[in-house]
Amino acid sequence: MGFDPGLTVGIAILDLSGNVISTISCKEISRAEIIRHIIKHGKAVLVATDVYPPPKMVKKLATTLNSKIYSPSKTFTVSSKTELVDSYLSEISSSESPSNAHERDALAAAIKTYKHYQKKLSQIEKRTQKLDLTSEEEDEVKSMVIRGQPVSKAIDEILKVPESADLETQIVEIENDIDSIDEEKLKKIEESARKLKQKIKSQQNQIKYLNRKNKGLKKEIKKYKDKNTALQNKIDKLHYDYSKDILSKKEITSKVSIIKGLQEKYTAEKERREKLEENLHSIKNIRVLELSKEAVPVKIIESFTKEGIRAACEYWKIKKGDIVLLSSSEGGGSQTASLLIKTGIKAVIVADKMSHPAEEEFEKNEIPIIDADKIDLKMIDEFAVVNRDVLERKIEDWKVKTEDKRKKEKEDKLLEVIDEYRAQRKRY
Numbered sequence: 001m002g003f004d005p006g007l008t009v010g011i012a013i014l015d016l017s018g019n020v021i022s023t024i025s026c027k028e029i030s031r032a033e034i035i036r037h038i039i040k041h042g043k044a045v046l047v048a049t050d051v052y053p054p055p056k057m058v059k060k061l062a063t064t065l066n067s068k069i070y071s072p073s074k075t076f077t078v079s080s081k082t083e084l085v086d087s088y089l090s091e092i093s094s095s096e097s098p099s100n101a102h103e104r105d106a107l108a109a110a111i112k113t114y115k116h117y118q119k120k121l122s123q124i125e126k127r128t129q130k131l132d133l134t135s136e137e138e139d140e141v142k143s144m145v146i147r148g149q150p151v152s153k154a155i156d157e158i159l160k161v162p163e164s165a166d167l168e169t170q171i172v173e174i175e176n177d178i179d180s181i182d183e184e185k186l187k188k189i190e191e192s193a194r195k196l197k198q199k200i201k202s203q204q205n206q207i208k209y210l211n212r213k214n215k216g217l218k219k220e221i222k223k224y225k226d227k228n229t230a231l232q233n234k235i236d237k238l239h240y241d242y243s244k245d246i247l248s249k250k251e252i253t254s255k256v257s258i259i260k261g262l263q264e265k266y267t268a269e270k271e272r273r274e275k276l277e278e279n280l281h282s283i284k285n286i287r288v289l290e291l292s293k294e295a296v297p298v299k300i301i302e303s304f305t306k307e308g309i310r311a312a313c314e315y316w317k318i319k320k321g322d323i324v325l326l327s328s329s330e331g332g333g334s335q336t337a338s339l340l341i342k343t344g345i346k347a348v349i350v351a352d353k354m355s356h357p358a359e360e361e362f363e364k365n366e367i368p369i370i371d372a373d374k375i376d377l378k379m380i381d382e383f384a385v386v387n388r389d390v391l392e393r394k395i396e397d398w399k400v401k402t403e404d405k406r407k408k409e410k411e412d413k414l415l416e417v418i419d420e421y422r423a424q425r426k427r428y
Contacts, residue, residue, distance in 0.1 A: 001038060002048045002110030005057040009034065010102030012110040013041050016121060016142045020094050025102040035064060045143045048113035050076045050105050068147065070113040081108035088115075117146060124151055133158065296391050298325045298349060298377065298384040301340075304332030304358075309339055316383070320344030323391065325372065325384055329354040337361035347395055349375065349386075368398040 004010035009029055013021040021041050026033070038044050047062040047069050049055065054071040062069045076084075085104055088111045089097060098104035114121075121142055128138045137158050144154035299316040302308055304326050312318060322345050326332070329352050337358040340348070347368040354362075354369065362369050375394055377384045 001044050001046065002050070002106035002108065002113070003058055003061060004050065004102050004105040004109070005055050006102070008102050010098075010100075010104070010106035011037060012098075012103060012107035013038065014110045014114050015042070016045070016139050017125075018092065018114050018118065018121075020089070020092070020096040020107070023096055023098055023103045023107055025100055025106075031061065031064070034061065038065065043143070045146050046070050046113055048109040050081060050109040050112070070109075070116065072109075072112060076105075076108060076112075081105060084108050084111055120145060120151075127151065127155065131155065131159070294388055295385045296323055296388045298323045298386055300325045300327060300383055302327050304329045304336055304354075306336060306339060309336065313343060318343050318345065321346045323347050323349065323386070325349040325351070325377070326354075327351055329358070332358045334358060334361040341365045341367055347391070347398075349377070363402055366399075366402075368395045368402075370394045370398060 001014065002010070002012040004025075008025055008027045010023075010025045011034065012023045015021055022037075024037070044065045044067045047058060047065065047067045049058045049069070049071045052071050052073060052075050054069050058069060058071075061067075081104060085098060085108050098107050124142055124145060125138065128141060133141070141151070141154045141158055144157070145151055149157075299312065299318055299322055301312040301324055312324070316322075318324065320343070322343070324340070324345050324347075326348060329350050333355055334357040338361055341361065345367060347370055348362060349370045349372050351372045359369060370391075375386055375390060377386055
């Protein structure tokens with residue numbers, strides 16, 4: 001049995017075959033009431049606890065019941081007790097279940113103890129079955145082994161118990177010896193015989209009663225088996241319905257996911273269409289401006305990178321003779337400039353300082369670079385416009401400035417050659 005002491009005690013009783021006989025919990029119960037409850041279910045062989053070392057109350061109870069104590073090597077955790085109880089009750093298909101923590105702790109201690117002796121108890125059952133011992137005799141063997149006796153010795157002691165001589169045979173023997181017994185002794189023998197016959201009759205009636213009860217119990221077992229089968233079928237049906245419901249929900253979730261994906265795709269396509277419509281509107285405006293003699297459209301490149309140039313070319317359809325505005329020259333070099341030059345642009349307007357390698361690349365390919373601060377840019381939708389005359393003057397100014405720069409560089413280079421030649425003449 002398992003015992004959980006405290007203000008509220010928990011008691012769990014298992015028989016020597018591992019069946020749960022009783023689980024109760026009582027608040028402020030006396031030790032005498034505890035003992036009465038236990039011996040009502042039989043003789044306690046072991047008192048088990050779920051803590052280490054065993055509490056004093058457990059020791060006192062074991063002493064009173066003349067039982068051994070079993071405690072674990074370390075105190076159970078709550079989760080391990082819950083798992084042990086649930087697993088064991090499921091294993092033996094028991095309808096018993098603890099209604100609170102005290103009953104659970106007591107039952108966990110009892111199960112842990114039974115598990116400790118289970119292998120030895122199973123061995124005893126196999127050996128006693130061959131000897132055709134009664135269940136009471138088998139339990140007595142188990143009790144003796146738990147108390148420390150070897151299995152063989154315990155079985156031998158049970159088998160040595162002299163069997164009661166057949167009562168009717170005793171009566172016959174007594175009747176045969178009547179002649180050799182005096183009258184006083186004869187009366188005593190007759191009285192003993194009468195009592196023995198009454199005992200036989202009582203036992204025969206008891207056997208008949210037990211047979212009837214056994215028959216009734218078998219019918220009850222069959223009824224419960226049928227009930228169990230019906231409940232199992234009901235559980236199977238509920239499980240099937242539950243599984244079907246899960247599959248249905250999964251299908252709905254899948255369809256919702258597909259619908260959501262289509263909605264997202266529709267939203268993306270709608271945004272793309274709107275963007276293309278804006279782009280088309282801007283391009284139309286550019287076409288109008290291109291035909292205008294007063295204003296020139298300027299196509300904007302957000303970043304001076306390969307990705308930025310490709311995106312602008314795709315969006316604005318940049319072509320030969322276009323004017324572009326670099327919103328940011330950061331990150332651009334000679335290769336980036338070369339990629340833009342290949343489009344055939346006429347000039348590039350910059351909003352900040354361009355890198356020297358990029359500037360040289362544009363100059364080498366005679367692409368004018370115009371400072372945005374020095375030209376009157378006006379924004380229309382997503383592009384800009386500039387006065388045609390102003391733009392042409394700035395392009396011409398850049399060309400003149402660049403030509404002057406080249407001439408200066410050539411003159412400097414010629415002077416450098418002359419100076420070098422004179423230096424060589426002096427050395428000779």
